[in-house]
Amino acid sequence: MTTALAVHEAEVIIPINHHEQPTTERVIELWLVGLSRTTREQYSRDIRQFRTFAKLADFRTISPMTFIAYAQYLEQTYAVATIRRKLASLSSFCSFAVRLGFLTANPMAAVRKPKASTTLAGKTLSQSQVFRMLDRTEDIRDRCLLKVLYSLGLRVSEAVGLRWSDFTEVNTTKTTVSVFGKGGKYRTLVLPQSVWTELTELRTTQQHNGVNDYVFQSYSNRHRKQSGKQLDRCNASKVVKACAVAVGLTSSVSAHFLRHACASHSLANGASIQLVKETLGHANIATTNWYLEANPDDCASLYLNV
Template identity: 35%
Template sequence: MVSGDQSRSTAPATPEEAFCPADIMLVRTWLHNRSLHTARAYRADVAEFARFTGKPMAEVQLADLQEWHDSMSSASDATRRRRMSAVKSVLTHGAKLGFLQHDAGAAFRLERGRDSLNERILSRPQTLAMLAAEKDPRRHALLALLYGTGLRLSEACGLRWRDMTRRQSGGIATIFGKGGKTRHVQVSASLWKEIMAVKVDGGPDAPVIPGHDGGPLHVRAAHRVVKRAAKRAGLPDDASAHWLRHAFASHQLDAGQPVHWVQAQLGHSSLATTTRYSHANPDAVGADLLA
């Protein structure tokens, strides 16, 4: 229903328990004003490093980062880069604020990984097959929202009706996204009709995509919906909600949507990030991917 690497020592009950008292304050200031999803992921990465070294951040040396990096040989390149980037970031933050006497991560050179984005972009037939196989209206609406707008999973789950504005054709969703940035995302007429069909509460704080009980849809539950839909469509095991975001970007550009429009829709701070998907015809108009 819809609703709500191996370390040197035994993992503590919570990520924060991996830190000494001084490091708890350091990590809290580092994560201040980040989104809940981002903060959770970054805290877990830094806690994993703290468990591995068994040291407070003030005692960390370059050799510790190198050893941890080498210990993650079984992890994917993307996972290893993400973890190392998180640790380098907190060390830099600590040094700038005077929490740490030196930045041990400054000398660690993070390798540029192979760009495998093309492996995570679904074709139109694959994407439509994923949606067609989902018969539950709420679950289908979730998949349609992710593909039809390019929202991140956490953004879709956090969307409330107070964030939605009706327009003559479709509407606008106001998204409070990554990095505390606000953007306005176009919602096509067909998608607006679909999400209206699963609306269970007329209040402004009601979720746009409700859970089975009418309450907010939890990110973990939404993740399971996407994984099950991908499996039914015969997609790779690592297919995720972010693959629908990639598909949105690629298919809109293929349909001739201007690259700056796609950039704004996705909330990319850099145009270079958007142009990784393809090159768009600047004179073309957008497409209703769900029509």
């Protein structure tokens, strides 16, 4: 059987046969190969939303004007960051489809994307706000979740994916954790000893606490018995939001606010930008640079003796 093309995605090679009649579903399937589960789910939702808007399943029959109209619809419905992500998903798929020969031209070329904000000032928390959340959270699982998100700057999907086997006690004063992050990459982080002490206390409350069990588990009933099953991203985010609201913060606070706070606070306390980049797992240091702008109360003038 003759192979017309081999698609390379994340070191996975998928041969496409000369006689295969491509469909939008097949191209989407190939496009998603090699991506993390979280990314696949997000991309799939974004593509489904666009196809529902277009009322056409086959991308080859969708007019370029529909793509422009979709972008206008998003501008009236979502925040800038969400719009950019949804359009980026669509653009990525269309570019892939052009490379594959499924589309003759990229219909996203004419779509204008809103500019991203270069500041994260509105999406971070002060140290006092973070400590307020930690001090007021009585549930040990929830408090440990907040501390891990903040102290390590983890994405919520990274935190809920942790198993006890990911932690290594190097010695009596040093514990490391191996984090499976974005792009299928691992990074090893040093865990504050106070956080490790509380995590070991959490482990003693779990019936399912073997090396392959999840650190953060869902509750099985109203008595808050830990089930052994992984706490999912959605419920982990709800935990953070509920803790924020309980101390008088806005309901817009999310788990990602704690990641932002980790970066901003560590930079403010003297950590190097390269160290913060490696800790957060940023692919590009330009992303980490945004956190240098995240403190609206700081200014170079305050460091001058005038």
